[in-house]
Amino acid sequence: LPLGITLACKLLIVTCKLLHILDKNNSSIYNQHMSTPAHIISGAYLGVITAHIAPSETNYILIALVSGGILDLDHVYYFIKDWKYYKENGFIGKMHRARSFFHEMIGFFLIGAVMLLLSYYDTKLSLVIGIPYIIHATEDIIMGKSTPFTPFDKTSIQFVPQNMKLKTIVDISVIIIFSFLWILYLNAAK
Amino acid sequence: MDTLPKRSKVAGPYRYALNVMEPYLVFPFKNPDVYSIASLLLSVLFLVFSNRFILIALLTVTLILDWMDGAAARRFKKTRKEGYLIDVMFDRISEAFLFAPIIGTPLGKWFAMFYLMNIAFSFYAIISSKHYVLALRFIYLLLLVFNLQMR
Numbered sequence: 497l498p499l500g501i502t503l504a505c506k507l508l509i510v511t512c513k514l515l516h517i518l519d520k521n522n523s524s525i526y527n528q529h530m531s532t533p534a535h536i537i538s539g540a541y542l543g544v545i546t547a548h549i550a551p552s553e554t555n556y557i558l559i560a561l562v563s564g565g566i567l568d569l570d571h572v573y574y575f576i577k578d579w580k581y582y583k584e585n586g587f588i589g590k591m592h593r594a595r596s597f598f599h600e601m602i603g604f605f606l607i608g609a610v611m612l613l614l615s616y617y618d619t620k621l622s623l624v625i626g627i628p629y630i631i632h633a634t635e636d637i638i639m640g641k642s643t644p645f646t647p648f649d650k651t652s653i654q655f656v657p658q659n660m661k662l663k664t665i666v667d668i669s670v671i672i673i674f675s676f677l678w679i680l681y682l683n684a685a686k
Numbered sequence: 687m688d689t690l691p692k693r694s695k696v697a698g699p700y701r702y703a704l705n706v707m708e709p710y711l712v713f714p715f716k717n718p719d720v721y722s723i724a725s726l727l728l729s730v731l732f733l734v735f736s737n738r739f740i741l742i743a744l745l746t747v748t749l750i751l752d753w754m755d756g757a758a759a760r761r762f763k764k765t766r767k768e769g770y771l772i773d774v775m776f777d778r779i780s781e782a783f784l785f786a787p788i789i790g791t792p793l794g795k796w797f798a799m800f801y802l803m804n805i806a807f808s809f810y811a812i813i814s815s816k817h818y819v820l821a822l823r824f825i826y827l828l829l830l831v832f833n834l835q836m837r
Contacts, residue, residue, distance in 0.1 A: 546733045546787050604778060605805045611789055612798045619790030626789075627733065630782050637775070638723065644775040649812045653768055653775075655719060 530635050532568045534667045537674040538635070539564035539628030541681070547623035551682050556624045564628035567603075567636075570596040599633055601644050639666060708757050718759040718769055722776045725751035729780035733787060738830055745827045748780060774808050774819075781822055797822060 540560035549556045573596070575582060597603060607629045614622035636642065641654045656662060715721070725748050735741060755773055759765045781801050788794030800820050807818045 542730070542733050601775060601778065601805060601808065604782060605802060608782065608798065608802050608805065611786065612795065612802070615789045615795060615798070622789055623786065627786055630779070630786070631730075634726070634779055637779075638726070644771055645809065645812045648809055649771070651767060651771055653772055655723065 530639050530663070530670065531667050532565045534670045534674075535568065535632040535635060536561055536564035536628075537678065538670050539631035540624075541674050541677055542631050543624045543627035544681070546627050547620045549620060549624065551684065553620075556620055559621065560624040560628050563625045564632055567598060567629060567632045570598055595636070595640075595642070597646055599636055600642060600646050602646070603633055604630065635670075639663065704753060704757075708760070711754060711757050711761075713754065713758050713761065716758065716762045716764075718755040718762075718764055719772060721751045721755035721758060722772050725755070726776045726779060729783040732783045736787065738833070742827065742830050745784070745823060745830065749823060749827065752777065752780070771812075774811065777819070777823075778805055778808060784823060784826060797826065 540557070540563070543560040543563065544557055547556065547560075549560070551557070598606070607626050611622045611626035614625065637644070637653075638655055641652050641658065643650055643652045645651070728744060728748050728751065731744055732741065735744065752773070755769075759769050778801075781804065785794060785797040785801050789798050800822055804820050804822060807820070811817045811819075
């Protein structure tokens with residue numbers, strides 16, 4: 497338990513520092529959505545709980561953690577592809593450009609199909625892959641700007657104002673709440 | 687898509703019943719998005735709870751909130767394309783949260799297949815301006831009420 501609390505606190509401090517530095521430099525890559533650690537920590541927890549994974553089943557937990565963050569890999573592709581554009585115009589207010597259709601409704605369709613196929617083989621695996629992915633995409637839809645029915649419709653949707661302070665508060669709150677829940681979950685094994 | 691998709695005539699009696707009750711609805715908020723987000727956040731709880739009565743209560747409230755977002759948009763003259771897209775998108779996400787935990791059961795697999803069909807219908811609605819949807823959450827609520835749940 498003390499190790500868990502220490503790790504959670506350290507993770508929180510690192511995230512805060514990172515967000516602070518990025519905000520200070522006014523070039524935050526996190527300003528349009530939640531940070532990857534927040535996605536991982538929340539998505540993986542809900543995936544693990546839904547699939548009734550015991551804390552000893554570390555392989556499933558690891559898969560859930562990877563699945564919670566894997567969706568953010570598409571940003572890397574767009575950063576490399578459109579690096580010139582981001583260098584000239586900055587990242588603020590333009591992160592939705594760095595999202596592929598995997599973040600939108602087509603992504604939900606694909607992950608739904610993957611989950612259905614995997615469920616014939618291993619239901620737990622299907623859930624630890626699918627739930628963190630769905631949670632990640634949902635969080636990004638709520639906190640950022642999305643074009644849900646791309647490529648058929650390019651209308652963008654936005655719920656909350658794209659301001660760094662709000663994002664930081666939500667991000668830190670999610671990390672704190674889910675770190676606490678992870679500690680409770682891991683501690684239940686003892 | 688320039689205009690809002692029209693609903694299928696198959697849903698006529700169901701829509702008629704809702705339209706009759708709509709004037710009696712009380713809205714604490716004028717913004718329809720508030721009901722959509724509340725409905726979605728409530729849907730996340732489907733992942734956590736498996737008790738039949740809790741699920742019935744959660745699903746009922748979710749469906750009422752889903753109804754209220756459209757009703758609020760009509761009442762306060764806020765019907766717009768973005769609102770329609772939000773409604774459809776959140777319905778699909780809510781279904782994902784509802785059916786994911788039962789995907790290991792035979793009927794859960796059927797629901798998952800119909801869920802994929804619903805996403806395809808959503809895309810079709812955007813392209814053709816004709817709103818078709820399978821009322822999966824309502825069917826699941828009936829299954830829960832009549833104690834035919836698959837968990």
